[in-house]
Amino acid sequence: MHSSMQGLFDPALVALAAALVIGSAGIPGLFLRKPGPGQVFSAAVTILAALAGVPATLQLLFSNTTTTYILEWNLPFGPCEIAIDSLSAFFMLPVFLVSAAGSLFAVGYWPAAEHRANERGLTFFSGLLASSMAILLMARNGVFFIMVWEVMALSAYFLIVTEHEREDVRNAGVVYLIATHAGTAALFVYFSLLAARTGSFLLPANGSLSALSPFATFIALSAFTGFGAKAGIMPLHTWLPSAHANAPSHVSAVMSGVMLNMGLYGIFRTLSFYHDPPLLWGGILTLCGISSALLGIIFAVAQRDLKRLLACSSIENIGIITTGLGVAMLGVSSHTTTLAYLGMAGALLHILNHSFFKPLLFLGSGAIIHAAGTREMNLMGGLGKDMPRAALLFLVGSVAICGIPPLNGFVSEFLLYLGFFSQLQADSLIFLVFLAPLLALVGGVAVVAFTKLYGSVFLGSSRSSAMSHPHEPGVTMLAPMTFFALLCLLVGFAPQLALRLVSPAITMFFPDLNFAAVSTEYGAILSRLSLSGVLLLAFAVLATLLWRWRIGLGPVTSASTWGCAYQRGTSRMQYGATSFSELAVSVFNGIMRQRIERPALTGLFPAVAHCSDHPTETLLERIIAPLFTLAGLSFAFLRLMQHGQMHVYMMYIFATLFILMLWAH
């Protein structure tokens, strides 16, 4: 593929063209009177563009040369450079894959004929979002970066509020918009300080800056705040669950699978400027990362809304990635190549994995909602029989996201574990090893969360009549899911290939470290891993065959589930989602509170009563909302200054005059 493209044209231009095409794919639909063709057209165009863009991106990833273009613009912020290096290319890969898959999924999931009111805008802004993300990765001028960044943020907002006639959707949109705008404000500071340091708005080259320079830490912190808010790192995650939950599912897939990566990209890019990051930065990142991972997954366990659960697990995965990055930074600061390599490899690989299984799961949730007509897990159940294919694909995603072998989630976490352990013999940073049990705990809780999700949605029998005739999704919805599931399996069973994918980015990130030895070493280890994965598969197949043969010998009868001698079991007696997680939540009660209204049952024959539970957003509902109320009250008090009394207005004027006079003399 590469060689064939080599002579033809510059891959960077191909990628740029692909991005622009995707961005404009939704425009024709805006002007077509008839709904439908526009959507199909944009899906087709997007997929074609992605087909062109992915190989180009791969080629850019593996060719270590960076070609720079100057975009002609007439704004007073210096030249507007556009360039794609390995890091950009690496982050660009998911952009093309996920946006193409999402656009295809939309055709089946959000058919224009049924959503005349909002389909056009949805299609248009999805394209805009995708292309803005792709272009963001090419931007090398700070101001251009912010502009594209804001286009991305705003189009995401319009996607979130697609169904703005619903109250909760509007609220989610407002929270998101405020959060992202505050983040952008931090970015204003960041780029201004950077410009103050370098003298121009062009992003500095790799390792060209020194962290000893004044404001370096301030710059880094503003970057962590601004980009972290977009990536959803604790404690800047408050917007994330409701936003992802309330957007259309294929949009959630793009937002969670790719847009969060853009925040991470910003942090990666920032850190790549400095050749000597202090320990503090790595420490901050590691701390925030591991706490997001832990708290995120604990929040996820308590959720009862299918998509909120997935959103919280996004926080968890971003946390894992951030931890890896922080560990890598610590490795750089302490000049331990292995640590830097393992941390960075783990982080980058997990980014890749997350943008495989998270879209898979969100698309799957779309299929579920399409079938069940609700997001409430307590009402579902038994969907596995009605939509077996979707169930199987979703199972792959769930196992992968729990970081369980032999799927891809495990590979990246495996590398991170190796990183944590690698300092065990050294005397510096030995305490990193305590991250291992924490990450193990995260994995354990993830298993709880996703068994809960999978079990309460697909297994058992339906818990309510609310579900309207569940059915298998169409091929346009199944194809993207299958695609991602295959990717998960591929990375899971051939991790050494994935490692080759990330290594160019790593070498670009640390130009002055030599990774040849370590990369070969860990490549070998990963191949052993894949061997044992294959072994596991083989053994499972063997066992299945034996078992089938045994089954064949004895009689097979089928009956209803044994209710432990209770004859009148109904499907509503099953363990629901909430009851499944109740024990786990009670263990982590301090962190994650579940507001449960229990009725007071009195007397021998109590009347009919209802029990309701609601997982609280600890930070949002306990801290931020009260702050806003307080601000509102104080402002309301200050507003009395505008009381309509003319002569007092006059007094304002003369007071100002008087004060200025005093000041002047």
Place this chain on the structure above:
Amino acid sequence: MTNSIIHIFLAIVMPPLLLGVIGKTKAAFAGRVGAPFLQPYYDIFRLLQKGSVFSTTTSWIFRAGPIVALATTAIAGLLIPFGAHPSPISFNGDMILYAYLFALGRFFTMAAALDTGSSFEGMGSAREATYSCLAEPTLFFTLITLSRLSGSYSLSGMLSNVSAGAWLYAGPSLLLLIGGMFIVLLAENCRIPFDDPNTHLELTMIHEVMVLDHSGPAFAIIQYAASLKLFVLGAFFVQLALPFATGKSSMDWGIFVISMLFLAIVIGVVESVMARLRLVRVPQLLVAATILAAFSTLLVIR
């Protein structure tokens, strides 16, 4: 090569024997004759002969559960060294794979339980999920300590290194480890005081209740997988607690077998003298185990 063959042979043949020994011990404590040592083998074979009943609510997940459980445990068995002999498959970081394989098995067991749609099995899987994720850190602290002591990143390396010598300079931390690991061993294998393999009061059970609906060959596989899990984790524990190694290969195999049987007896004794814990106490005990292991880690890395 021969060692590998012996390893696999033991892994396949020996596990149910441990159950038999435990049963015998408990019977002895109860003043009964008790079932013969080979009773578990008979049970498994009988179950394999039987036909099977499947609930109408179940799907393929229900059937996949036992198989995945067995497969994962078996691979874990290939990663763990038996006695002084290194394991057939061994590479840096295999201990993490070892820990996570159980997670895979657990995932499918729980899914299978939920697939029946029975409230009891759902309850059981909920408990299993919570407790096992609390047991997870203990195992990792143990691995950290061992890896620190041995300077190796693979199970074979770190376990073969633990010897009488290790006890001299890292005695206290190893002692703490053994405490923690024993609790984890009991919890993971659902023995008393966490769970009672042969009670019939479903409300109090964890693992046993998850397999209520399995029957015939499937149940046989489950039984066998459970014993294998006990065996595999037990091997880890034995190598930690009784690190006796003579240079001679055959001798070492003998020592290994004997110490495994001894472990079984110990478990039997514990089960006979202790009562089941109330469910609310279980997490506390698990956290206590974690703390023990954490202390041991602190002792070695300070």
Place this chain on the structure above:
Amino acid sequence: MLAALIILPLVGAAVTWLIPFDRLRPKVLSLFALAHLGITILLLTDTPPESPGGWIHLDALGKIVLLSTSVLFLFCAIYSIGYLFYRRERSNRVLCVGLLVCLSAASLVTITHHLGLMWVALETTTISMAPLIYFNRNARSIEATWKYLLICSVGVALALIGLYFLAYSTIVARVEPSLLLDDLMRDAGKLSSGWVHAAFVFLLVGFGSKMGLAPLHTWKPDAYGEAPGLVGAMLAGGLVNLAFLALLRVYQLCLATKEIAFFQNALVVMGLVSMIFAAIFMARQADFKRMLAYSSVEHVGIMAVALGLGGKAIFGALFHILANGLTKGVLFLSSGNIHRSYNSKRTDHVRGAMRRLPWSGGLFLAGFIAITGSPPFAPFISEFTIISSAFIQGRMLIGAIFLISLTVIFIGMALTVLPMVMGEVPSDSETTSYRDTIWTVGPPFLLLLLVFALGVWIPAPLMSLLKDAAALLEVPQ
């Protein structure tokens, strides 16, 4: 040519006064606006030399303000065709005449270098706008007019004192007494500093109250709230800039006297105070036109801060004249449409504007996004320039306060605007005969396109114009 700039609108005023038909007047108004814009563009392309005696001199600063005013006026005039169609219940004679007179005075402000003449023209704009604010003919509008008139007159009176002080300082300095900017700048070194300082203070307060810097802004919410949409647009996008131009003249003088520091600090402080006021009053605003008024307070604050910061921020300030003016046009015109359609400007009555008026609602939302400094719209360019130069100059505190109040303002505005445009139209909301037509939606839409275009690409001539203007305000080394 320059005379035409002043006379043409006056002729127009006379003509519209004589026209008896309400339907015809707005069209004539638009014709004259178009002619005025044409003359403006001719003047920008080939500028006549300054008049003998130097009273009339169209320099770069004047050009920018003239351009923004003329463009905005044209769109408001076109909009009035569609808008006044829905206000047939009353005669629009006074409105059209007032607008044209105001335009003539405004042009005079931009082209004169004689401070006294400029002051006269400025006062004329104030007075000519008064009857327009009273267009709605009800108790609220009369009150608004009253406050606007009295506060602005007092303000301008203070400015007059300032001018007298300047003149007196020339007398004290025994130089040839004059209020010509160029003479004053030439003799700046000799002027007696005591009087000059006093003059600067009075001029700052005087023009500041016309411009609406807090706490001299008290007339703004009332006037903007009660005036019709297009009058609000002219006030917020046009007159504000004229007052700012007056401040720029004072600033030039300060530069010449080499005693700029105090004036700059005063500007920064008043600007920040204005932004904080705006932030406080923007939150939970019950009336969306008043909210726009406070947004105007915020933006004059931004301009003042930029002027006070100096350096690169000057460019931001000058570009903000255009960006703010045009964006305010979008907001006021679309809000006028929404007001017509719901017959209410209370935010709790107006819901789901995007459903009822897809165009006006969308424009209002877009205008909100633009005015809060989000790219790719023009205000982003200016605001980012200002913020970055604040940080690059190392004035962290100013930058921080600036940014924080911008964020608070955004939150307050978002919490007001988003519920208005989003969601369903409440079933009990009042329905009027208003419908979006090309005449009511076209002008704000074109303005938005302009704002967007300026946000991504500044034409070379405009760029050079801005650079020249900024050069006039550079601190001389």
Place this chain on the structure above:
Amino acid sequence: MISIADQLLVLVLLINFISLGTSRLIFSIRAVAVQGVILGILPGLIHPFSWHLVGITVGIITAKGFAIPMLLNRAVRTAEIKREVEPFLGYVPTLLLGAVFTALSFGFAGKLPLLPEHQNYIFVPASIATLMTGFLILTTRRKAISQVIGYLVLENGIFIFGLLLAEAMPIMVEAGALLDLLVGTFVMGIVMNLISREFSSLDTSRLTSLKEE
């Protein structure tokens, strides 16, 4: 001649006190009218004769002395209000404040860097004192009409200062100032008539419906 001007200025100061002290609107309107006439005479006293001077004098006297007072009188009559009841600050305190301000302005004027030929006249202190009086009226009176009176007094103060540079300033600025005063007050008068029609009172404390609640 100049000395007469000084005595006239003393008269102006007295009128300030009257307009501060009285509660009857008609009376204070008349006072301000008289003040306007005096100011009209002043230029004639300090400057040599010229037609330009005559023009200014006549203009000022007609505007300040007759046109505007007539306007105000009409407003008062249409609104049928005789006196300023409940001022924001009582009459005695305002008088005292006025006295204080006047004293201060005399003290302050001594420190200002004036031209020697202006040193020994009370033009500057008188103008400052009148300005202050205008401020006082504007800030302490509630009724619209008394605020217009305050505005007029303010303008008179400015005008007194303007006398110092009458020859320095080209005619059109003075004329412009005058014209603005005229037009401004004229428009104010119209507005006030409208107010009196809308509210049947010129009490601005009733004009407080526009505010933040």
